[in-house]
Amino acid sequence: MDQHTLKELEDTCIQECAPPCSAGCPVHVDVRSLNALIAEGDFSAALKCLLKKIPFPGIIGRICDQSCRSACNRSASGGALSIAALERACADFGDNRMKAGHRPRRNKKVSVIGSGLSGLTTAVDLAKKGYEVTLFEKNTVLGGKLRAFTPEVLPPDIIDRELSILSELNITVRLNEKVTARSGLKSLLGSCDAVYIGTGTGSESDFPNLLTGNMHPAEEICTYMTSTPGIFAGGSLLYGYRPYPPIHSVADGRHAATSLDRYLQGASLTASRSQEGVYTSRLYTNLEQVAPCTLVTVDDPAAGYSREEALQEAQHCLQCQCLECVKVCSYLKQHGSYPKKYVREIYNNLSIVMGARKSNKLINSCSLCGLCAEVCPNRLNMEEVCSTARRTMVDQNRMPPSAHDFPLQDMHFSNGAQCELSRHAPGTNKSDYIFFPGCQLSASAPEHVEKTYALLRTTFSENTGLMLRCCGAPADWAGRDDLLSNARDDFNRRYSELGRPPLIVACPSCQRMLSSHFPDVKTISLWEVLASDSIQLAQKKSASSTVALHDSCATRHDSALHENVRSIVTDLGYTVQELPLNREKTECCGYGGLMWFVDPGLSTTVIDNRIKQAPEEYVTYCSVCRDFFASRGKRALHMLDLLFEEDRDSRASRRAPGSSLRQKNRRQLKTRLLINLWGENAADPKSTINIRLSITPETQEILDQRYILDQDIRDVIEYAEKTGRKFTNPDTGRFLAYRKLKRITCWVEYACRNAEYVIYNAYSHRMEIVEENHDQQE
Amino acid sequence: MTNKNDSGWMCHNCRRPLQTAKVDIAYLGSAFPVELFQCTTCGLVLIPEELATGRMAEAEKILEDK
Ligand code: SF4
Ligand code: SF4
Ligand code: SF4
Numbered sequence: 001m002d003q004h005t006l007k008e009l010e011d012t013c014i015q016e017c018a019p020p021c022s023a024g025c026p027v028h029v030d031v032r033s034l035n036a037l038i039a040e041g042d043f044s045a046a047l048k049c050l051l052k053k054i055p056f057p058g059i060i061g062r063i064c065d066q067s068c069r070s071a072c073n074r075s076a077s078g079g080a081l082s083i084a085a086l087e088r089a090c091a092d093f094g095d096n097r098m099k100a101g102h103r104p105r106r107n108k109k110v111s112v113i114g115s116g117l118s119g120l121t122t123a124v125d126l127a128k129k130g131y132e133v134t135l136f137e138k139n140t141v142l143g144g145k146l147r148a149f150t151p152e153v154l155p156p157d158i159i160d161r162e163l164s165i166l167s168e169l170n171i172t173v174r175l176n177e178k179v180t181a182r183s184g185l186k187s188l189l190g191s192c193d194a195v196y197i198g199t200g201t202g203s204e205s206d207f208p209n210l211l212t213g214n215m216h217p218a219e220e221i222c223t224y225m226t227s228t229p230g231i232f233a234g235g236s237l238l239y240g241y242r243p244y245p246p247i248h249s250v251a252d253g254r255h256a257a258t259s260l261d262r263y264l265q266g267a268s269l270t271a272s273r274s275q276e277g278v279y280t281s282r283l284y285t286n287l288e289q290v291a292p293c294t295l296v297t298v299d300d301p302a303a304g305y306s307r308e309e310a311l312q313e314a315q316h317c318l319q320c321q322c323l324e325c326v327k328v329c330s331y332l333k334q335h336g337s338y339p340k341k342y343v344r345e346i347y348n349n350l351s352i353v354m355g356a357r358k359s360n361k362l363i364n365s366c367s368l369c370g371l372c373a374e375v376c377p378n379r380l381n382m383e384e385v386c387s388t389a390r391r392t393m394v395d396q397n398r399m400p401p402s403a404h405d406f407p408l409q410d411m412h413f414s415n416g417a418q419c420e421l422s423r424h425a426p427g428t429n430k431s432d433y434i435f436f437p438g439c440q441l442s443a444s445a446p447e448h449v450e451k452t453y454a455l456l457r458t459t460f461s462e463n464t465g466l467m468l469r470c471c472g473a474p475a476d477w478a479g480r481d482d483l484l485s486n487a488r489d490d491f492n493r494r495y496s497e498l499g500r501p502p503l504i505v506a507c508p509s510c511q512r513m514l515s516s517h518f519p520d521v522k523t524i525s526l527w528e529v530l531a532s533d534s535i536q537l538a539q540k541k542s543a544s545s546t547v548a549l550h551d552s553c554a555t556r557h558d559s560a561l562h563e564n565v566r567s568i569v570t571d572l573g574y575t576v577q578e579l580p581l582n583r584e585k586t587e588c589c590g591y592g593g594l595m596w597f598v599d600p601g602l603s604t605t606v607i608d609n610r611i612k613q614a615p616e617e618y619v620t621y622c623s624v625c626r627d628f629f630a631s632r633g634k635r636a637l638h639m640l641d642l643l644f645e646e647d648r649d650s651r652a653s654r655r656a657p658g659s660s661l662r663q664k665n666r667r668q669l670k671t672r673l674l675i676n677l678w679g680e681n682a683a684d685p686k687s688t689i690n691i692r693l694s695i696t697p698e699t700q701e702i703l704d705q706r707y708i709l710d711q712d713i714r715d716v717i718e719y720a721e722k723t724g725r726k727f728t729n730p731d732t733g734r735f736l737a738y739r740k741l742k743r744i745t746c747w748v749e750y751a752c753r754n755a756e757y758v759i760y761n762a763y764s765h766r767m768e769i770v771e772e773n774h775d776q777q778e
Numbered sequence: 779m780t781n782k783n784d785s786g787w788m789c790h791n792c793r794r795p796l797q798t799a800k801v802d803i804a805y806l807g808s809a810f811p812v813e814l815f816q817c818t819t820c821g822l823v824l825i826p827e828e829l830a831t832g833r834m835a836e837a838e839k840i841l842e843d844k
Contacts, residue, residue, distance in 0.1 A: 355844075356840070356843050356844060357843045357844070358843070360842075360843050400839075400842030400843065401806070401842065402838065402839075402842060403842075724790055724791040725790070725791065725820075725822055726790045727787035727788065727789060727790060727796075727822070727824060728787070728788060728789075728790040729785075729786040729787055729788075730786075730788070731786055732786070735790065736787055736824070738825070745825075747825065747827070747830065761827065763827045763830045763831055764830065765825065765830040765834045765835065765838065766805060766838050767803045767804065767805040767834055767837065767838060768803065768804050768805065769801060769802075769803055769823050769825070770801070770802035770803065770804050770809060771821065771823070
């Protein structure tokens with residue numbers, strides 16, 4: 001990921017964009033935070049938040065015409081919030097003792113002409129920045145047009161109270177002084193460093209030939225600087241006699257103050273100012289589930305909201321934000337943030353030269369399911385981000401060796417001599433099709449591979465060959481292009497020997513893998529074949545129950561497949577209950593992307609969340625999805641269970657086989673098929689597979705959790721028994737031995753009883769014992 | 779870890795009780811001396827389960843993320 005891609009990705013996630021109300025406010029009041037604080041009853045904190053954007057909340061809260069409201073997302077479900085009234089409530093009920101705080105000293109003087117809202121704002125902003133400010137007002141009181149409001153709307157004592165901030169900021173006030181171009185501007189400029197003119201409607205003629213320059217707020221970037229450098233102007237002065245909303249005067253004063261400050265510091269007046277003023281936010285907020293509400297009306301405008309009323313009104317704020325992806329993805333949720341932050345973390349993680357890579361797990365635990373892209377308004381796809389990041393880590397030699405080792409070894413096993421098989425149908429020397437069940441179906445329900453293969457040959461095409469192997473998905477998920485390409489070469493060699501006919505694929509992940517990473521391989525889904533008229537489902541049952549259908553995330557973009565499985569399930573007599581997220585928006589079961597291995601706890605959360613979405617039995621067409629759901633106690637069936645199993649009831653509660661059993665199932669499937677279909681016996685009597693183990697289910701569970709395989713245990717025992725290098729406990733008669741295997745150093749506690757080995761415990765580590773004399777490398 | 783071996787294990791080949799010794803364990807190019815039980819005769823080293831699944835596993839993770 002380079003800087004540019006990072007920026008693009010960060011820009012794609014709009015979660016941090018302002019809520020529409022703030023974008024609709026000329027000075028970008030953080031209305032959302034304001035409401036959150038009021039809703040908690042913390043008016044003082046709310047006032048503090050408001051003061052960051054508005055110097056005189058008691059005034060604005062009474063007279064603002066609220067351009068924010070037209071953007072409020074509440075409009076469609078009760079109405080836009082009364083934002084100004086809420087702001088006023090902050091001023092009324094919040095404690096506004098300004099902390100004097102440390103202000104920088106700038107040693108520069110600024111003159112502000114006119115004490116209407118724009119001049120006042122400029123004066124306050126610049127005084128806060130440390131400038132020495134003198135404010136000139138031609139009348140006897142401060143406030144300019146503010147004094148024109150009726151006392152019911154804006155009582156004079158409120159104005160006076162709010163303007164007390166001027167003396168707190170040591171702003172020098174000069175009343176009864178009219179400054180015009182002729183009489184004073186020049187001499188003024190001689191005695192100070194910059195001038196702001198905010199003299200209001202009708203005073204244009206006081207400054208002949210001056211008010212030209214880059215100073216109209218409608219311009220793309222307005223700096224408010226007049227044609228004379230150092231002299232700035234803003235507020236209703238620029239608008240002639242048209243009505244000018246007060247908050248726009250505040251905004252002009254604020255933005256002009258920014259310009260003056262930049263001017264006095266010699267900085268660019270125009271850089272990074274494109275988002276000043278009113279704009280339309282890109283923030284997306286899903287409003288589908290928003291229930292209508294009744295807003296709190298302001299009964300007496302002079303009195304405003306009571307504390308309680310303000311609190312209630314603020315609670316109607318939707319706290320607009322996006323988080324569409326986070327709402328549907330436990331992985332995104334678990335890491336506590338959202339993609340804009342995650343892409344930065346991932347980028348940083350990939351760029352670290354020295355130090356801990358804290359985000360390795362973030363990169364490695366995404367299930368690469370692609371759901372985020374489906375729900376994101378901008379289709380940001382964390383699958384691509386994480387998948388690319390994994391490849392970068394592998395390239396940088398920074399992928400933790402343990403990150404994906406077990407699944408990769410498992411893949412190696414499935415494609416090794418013990419499991420892999422590729423044949424034309426028995427008695428034929430040509431294949432029109434090849435059945436490709438995939439390593440996980442062979443691991444979970446090997447007998448269904450045999451039955452399906454038989455079904456295909458009898459009812460679909462007798463020239464259907466068979467390939468037992470892994471498609472390479474684990475290598476893809478682990479970012480191991482090297483291993484993927486090995487697996488592909490190996491596959492292609494055997495596939496070519498069979499004449500490269502179309503593959504009939506049972507597993508959705510295999511199908512996705514084969515069609516995206518294996519050019520020139522034609523695949524047909526097993527479910528398409530079974531749904532077609534050419535196959536009469538031999539055992540059509542007249543079931544009458546309702547089942548909930550789970551689409552595998554690998555099928556996300558295969559809507560034809562979604563139809564096919566539904567038609568098969570319906571043909572078999574079931575009623576399909578759709579899950580809330582299905583088809584192109586379906587969820588991963590926790591297996592994808594190797595999440596299950598990298599973060600088993602997260603994978604469990606994912607499963608638990610999915611299985612509670614419907615009370616019915618789940619039907620899947622991926623054996624892993626089925627096993628994962630079953631592993632957490634959900635009654636779940638694979639579609640082949642519907643087809644082949646009489647005792648559906650016990651089938652639905654069947655325990656998911658553990659890692660060792662899965663490997664054994666694959667191995668035995670090959671052996672059985674060779675004997676039964678091709679009349680060959682390939683078993684090797686000398687293999688260590690013949691070491692007999694006795695393991696209780698409880699111990700087996702621990703071994704499965706630790707990814708210690710029967711074969712690992714056999715390797716340790718074989719070595720220990722051959723060399724005698726083991727510990728012994730004379731009291732119990734048990735042994736403890738270890739051996740350094742390819743992946744791990746494995747320890748086994750065992751005893752020898754009646755020609756079999758009773759296993760009590762096993763554990764492993766990756767660190768190596770540095771031994772001088774004994775080379776144990778397998 | 780105490781240096782008294784109360785786990786009951788002894789070396790099968792040497793029939794000797796175990797004693798603690800400093801043993802190097804290494805991972806990803808870093809090596810650390812660790813106090814472990816060992817056969818004083820043939821040097822066979824014992825790594826107990828708690829160490830393997832506890833501190834060693836943590837150290838492995840830290841080294842892998844470095
Ligand atoms: S609901 Fe709240 S955050 Fe959303 S636009 Fe309205 S005031 Fe702003
Ligand atoms: S790809 Fe799936 S698991 Fe990964 S972030 Fe997106 S939705 Fe979540
Ligand atoms: S869906 Fe997620 S990634 Fe997309 S904009 Fe919203 S928060 Fe950002």
